[in-house]
Amino acid sequence: MTQQQRHDERPPSERRRRNDRRPSEEGRHTAEQDVPEHVVPLRFEATVFAAGIAFFVPVGLIYGWLSGWEPVGSVGFLMLGAMCALVSAYLWITGRRLDPLPEDNPTAEIEERAGEVGTFSPHSWAPLVIGGGAALAFLGTAVGWWLTGIGVVVALGGLVFQVTEFSRGQHVH
Known part of the structure; x- marks a missing residue:
């Protein structure tokens, strides 16, 4: 039993992310209500950084081959690919533990993510x-x-x- 399950005894379909600002069921719909059964969550956050892996690693290999494995640029591109892999893996693992977000639903509407984002001081110096x-x-x-x-x-x-x-x-x- 994970720590989250010990603190939250509700079924997984009723759990919500701590700072999730999705609209309530009072007249508006949530992301889970419109997701067809066959749709797999996109986990968009991890996908963005996975694209960085697919770009930087081949570019690093091509750059290294064309430049005679010049140490700074070759290692730089390959390390960028490795850093994208770390972030993508973290977001993918973390995303598996959370409920689907509105941006994971390909048929979602913009207003499903509407709500208060945070508290900001409007008159701060x-x-x-x-x-x-x-x-x-x-x-x-x-x-x-x-x-x-x-x-x-x-x-x-x-x-x-x-x-x-x-x-x-x-x-x-």
Whole structure:
């Protein structure tokens, strides 16, 4: 018995992913209701990275053969294929444990995935501070390394500000 099964005793057809924002059954339909029995879930996330394997590995082999196995480019392309394989395998294994998502249904409608995506601060200055710090850090590579240090400190300060933004003032929760 897996840890998920111990915590969730409902049948697999009734389980939902933790942050799944699919519409409720109140007048709207879910992805499972429209999936014909013969349709296999696409697991689109894993398929995207599997396409990277199918591209980068042959390109790496062709590049290596044409360049006389030049070490940087050949290894780079083959490592890109290996990284795509890692991500694709992780997403495929993880996707087998989750209920089908609306994007796995080839007959799904766009509104099936509608809903609240997350909480975003509309009036935050933190991204501007982080971006300014990053710009200073990269400018420091051209002007002087001392400016890179200042940029890193400013960016880290902006990151701390963004992480703690909802922990003080009127937004405390």
